[in-house]
Amino acid sequence: MNSAIPSPTDAASATGALPRAAVLLPLPLAGAYDYALAGAEPQRGLVVRAPLGKREMLGVVWGAAEGGVAEAKLRIAAPMPHHRVLPASLCDFVDWVARYTLAPPGAVLAQALRVPAAFDEEIFRPAFGRGAGTPDRLTPARTRVLALMDDGLVRTASDIAEQTSVTPSVVRGLADSGALVSSPLPEFSPLPLPDGAFDNVTLSSDQFRAAEHLREAVKSHEFSAHLLDGVTGSGKTEAYFEAVAEAIAGGGQVLILLPEIALTVQFLERFAARFGCRPAEWHSDLTQRARKQVYRAVMSGEARVVAGARSALFLPFQDLRLIVVDEEHEHAYKQEEGVIYHARDMAVVRARLEHCPIILASATPSLETYMNAKSGRYDWLRLDYRHGVAEMPRVELVDMRKDSEPGRYLSQALRGALQHVLESGEQALLFLNRRGYAPLTLCAACGHKETCKNCSAWLVEHRFRGRLVCHHCGFETPTPVHCSQCAAEQSLTACGPGVERVEEEFRAAFPNARVAVASSDTFSGPNETQAAIRAMSKGEIDVLIGTQIVAKGHHFPQLTLAGVVDADLGGGAGDPRAAERSFQLLHQVSGRSGRADKPGLVLLQTRNPEDPVMRALVAGTRDAFLEDQIVTRERSQTPPFGRLAALILSGTEGDAVRETGRLLAASAPKARGVTVWGPAPAFYQMLRGRTRERLLVQSGRNIDIQSYVRSWLADVKIPSSVHLAIDIDPVSFF
Ligand code: ADP
Ligand code: ZN
Numbered sequence: 001m002n003s004a005i006p007s008p009t010d011a012a013s014a015t016g017a018l019p020r021a022a023v024l025l026p027l028p029l030a031g032a033y034d035y036a037l038a039g040a041e042p043q044r045g046l047v048v049r050a051p052l053g054k055r056e057m058l059g060v061v062w063g064a065a066e067g068g069v070a071e072a073k074l075r076i077a078a079p080m081p082h083h084r085v086l087p088a089s090l091c092d093f094v095d096w097v098a099r100y101t102l103a104p105p106g107a108v109l110a111q112a113l114r115v116p117a118a119f120d121e122e123i124f125r126p127a128f129g130r131g132a133g134t135p136d137r138l139t140p141a142r143t144r145v146l147a148l149m150d151d152g153l154v155r156t157a158s159d160i161a162e163q164t165s166v167t168p169s170v171v172r173g174l175a176d177s178g179a180l181v182s183s184p185l186p187e188f189s190p191l192p193l194p195d196g197a198f199d200n201v202t203l204s205s206d207q208f209r210a211a212e213h214l215r216e217a218v219k220s221h222e223f224s225a226h227l228l229d230g231v232t233g234s235g236k237t238e239a240y241f242e243a244v245a246e247a248i249a250g251g252g253q254v255l256i257l258l259p260e261i262a263l264t265v266q267f268l269e270r271f272a273a274r275f276g277c278r279p280a281e282w283h284s285d286l287t288q289r290a291r292k293q294v295y296r297a298v299m300s301g302e303a304r305v306v307a308g309a310r311s312a313l314f315l316p317f318q319d320l321r322l323i324v325v326d327e328e329h330e331h332a333y334k335q336e337e338g339v340i341y342h343a344r345d346m347a348v349v350r351a352r353l354e355h356c357p358i359i360l361a362s363a364t365p366s367l368e369t370y371m372n373a374k375s376g377r378y379d380w381l382r383l384d385y386r387h388g389v390a391e392m393p394r395v396e397l398v399d400m401r402k403d404s405e406p407g408r409y410l411s412q413a414l415r416g417a418l419q420h421v422l423e424s425g426e427q428a429l430l431f432l433n434r435r436g437y438a439p440l441t442l443c444a445a446c447g448h449k450e451t452c453k454n455c456s457a458w459l460v461e462h463r464f465r466g467r468l469v470c471h472h473c474g475f476e477t478p479t480p481v482h483c484s485q486c487a488a489e490q491s492l493t494a495c496g497p498g499v500e501r502v503e504e505e506f507r508a509a510f511p512n513a514r515v516a517v518a519s520s521d522t523f524s525g526p527n528e529t530q531a532a533i534r535a536m537s538k539g540e541i542d543v544l545i546g547t548q549i550v551a552k553g554h555h556f557p558q559l560t561l562a563g564v565v566d567a568d569l570g571g572g573a574g575d576p577r578a579a580e581r582s583f584q585l586l587h588q589v590s591g592r593s594g595r596a597d598k599p600g601l602v603l604l605q606t607r608n609p610e611d612p613v614m615r616a617l618v619a620g621t622r623d624a625f626l627e628d629q630i631v632t633r634e635r636s637q638t639p640p641f642g643r644l645a646a647l648i649l650s651g652t653e654g655d656a657v658r659e660t661g662r663l664l665a666a667s668a669p670k671a672r673g674v675t676v677w678g679p680a681p682a683f684y685q686m687l688r689g690r691t692r693e694r695l696l697v698q699s700g701r702n703i704d705i706q707s708y709v710r711s712w713l714a715d716v717k718i719p720s721s722v723h724l725a726i727d728i729d730p731v732s733f734f
Pocket of ligand 2: 452453454455457470471472473474475688
């Protein structure tokens with residue numbers, strides 16, 4: 001730490017004259033703690049360094065001191081350099097999220113204080129510019145340096161040495177003579193400024209109408225929510241880019257949320273083509289240095305557009321004028337660990353607190369958003385046609401009860417369509433939402449299923465790597481030769497398909513086709529996935545086989561066939577959103593086909609051709625499907641007609657977890673309109689070596705389910721060996 005900054009101390013005698021304040025620390029504590037504040041007036045949002053026990057950490061002045069701490073016990077917190085303050089709207093947002101999710105406010109604050117180094121004193125890089133002095137003698141090396149520096153630019157010593165092939169001592173010598181003068185550079189170069197007029201397309205009249213509307217919303221500086229509801233390829237992105245341009249032109253900042261990092265790269269390039277430079281990016285793969293740069297630039301207002309994952313929602317924007325949530329229906333927006341929140345819902349809250357518009361873009365809006373649009377709470381902008389001459393693809397079902405052979409996963413119909421695509425030099429996508437070779441490995445002798453030692457889940461064979469892998473905890477083991485139960489040799493049999501197996505079958509059928517697999521595996525990694533997607537874009541491969549990573553966002557003009565290997569996957573027992581989710585995913589996959597001038601075909605392989613999801617996909621009746629879902633949800637009083645909260649208990653001591661579950665259920669307060677289900681073992685009873693039990697609270701729409709859960713838990717003592725996670729509005733049910 002910089003020595004000029006008063007360091008927090010324990011000198012109790014010194015606190016008497018100091019103002020007191022409640023300081024929130026980024027820890028899962030019950031609330032803020034009182035401190036004496038040295039060197040600053042208490043102001044909500046003021047970032048301070050505060051002692052806690054033997055540690056010292058960042059904290060934020062949250063409000064007036066509670067009182068009650070004896071003078072002698074009061075410790076001293078001190079502001080950070082330049083007295084940086086988190087925007088009030090961000091502090092309010094933290095409080096809001098904490099109240100809603102029932103997470104400790106400090107745990108939510110931790111989301112907003114991800115980069116403590118961003119509050120440190122500015123670091124300067126030593127650098128030099130051309131000075132007026134003349135060196136006593138000129139060597140060839142010195143001459144080269146001066147020739148370079150005569151352009152008047154400032155460079156670091158190492159840059160100069162590198163560009164002129166001299167040793168650092170040459171630079172030092174020139175500095176001593178005054179021919180170069182020290183001119184420190186800031187730690188980070190300035191971010192490029194997106195240019196709204198860099199390269200805009202001519203919008204169609206529909207797109208123009210939507211864009212105009214969104215521009216007006218940005219200009220109004222008021223909260224408003226807009227569902228940008230357009231079929232895949234209709235130009236939703238182009239339309240909302242106009243609103244982004246408007247916000248930038250007005251001098252403000254924009255946040256664009258994207259559901260997955262893997263999609264970010266393509267998006268950044270597309271943004272750059274439209275605005276002349278990439279936006280700042282924010283996600284978990286950034287280096288510490290990049291994080292610090294972006295965090296600071298957001299805080300100072302320098303970063304005008306941030307594209308990022310859900311955690312970008314907690315950045316300290318100075319002047320936020322627009323939030324965009326792309327693919328708003330995506331379940332990846334739900335944060336399932338730590339503070340459990342839905343980034344789309346919280347984005348609406350943040351927009352409200354920032355008094356700015358929010359755009360929710362999707363071709364398959366979530367039921368919640370669809371209903372908000374229908375009821376008029378959200379503004380509803382529709383783009384019903386694909387851009388240009390592109391038409392929506394034709395969707396057909398392949399009944400796998402009739403058209404399949406044992407051990408084969410590609411039907412005659414799909415093979416025929418693939419053959420046709422290959423002959424006409426077009427491209428195809430084969431989609432299967434299962435990584436690896438086979439989802440289940442069974443012993444043919446004794447029927448034993450190979451399961452993970454840490455999780456109650458099957459091990460998935462990854463034949464290419466010769467391993468069985470747990471997709472939950474990452475446990476892996478070489479594929480055994482003997483059954484681990486009965487020791488039979490060579491008896492292990494792969495059951496069902498994963499993408500690797502589809503690839504194998506495809507290669508056998510079409511040995512001359514060029515094919516690549518893109519899977520969201522951690523081991524094949526985002527680079528390999530990106531490489532496959534790039535190869536597809538460039539036409540270097542004919543067929544891309546992939547998991548849901550390939551389903552979204554991509555635009556391959558030559559792609560005219562999307563084959564869904566198993567359209568029946570995607571159910572989920574007890575999950576009220578299973579049908580909706582399945583529809584969204586299959587619709588997204590379908591949307592990859594026929595995006596340019598050639599008509600597209602989609603083949604869905606299914607054993608349930610009568611399923612409402614299949615029927616809606618074939619008929620293209622999305623709204624009718626959603627209306628049908630509305631009826632089902634209303635009948636079952638599930639969201640948005642009722643409210644849900646899940647309580648998930650977990651721990652390494654199974655008995656303690658189960659016992660706590662029983663106690664918790666027994667102590668649930670009786671309340672009208674509230675039902676508590678469970679405890680029941682979670683779908684995966686064991687995950688990462690921890691036993692899991694679930695309770696589900698279901699209530700009417702008008703009941704404050706948070707208050708109910710809060711007052712319930714206030715009276716229950718959870719043993720320290722058991723962890724309790726609260727999931728308000730759960731979207732996954734395992
Ligand atoms: P969506 O976000 O609805 O899927 P996109 O904005 O990605 O649609 O548009 C699909 C494709 O059509 C993109 O390649 C996009 O650049 C192109 N496109 C959309 N609208 C226009 C337009 N008005 N002029 C030129 N190209 C457009
Ligand atoms: Zn496991």
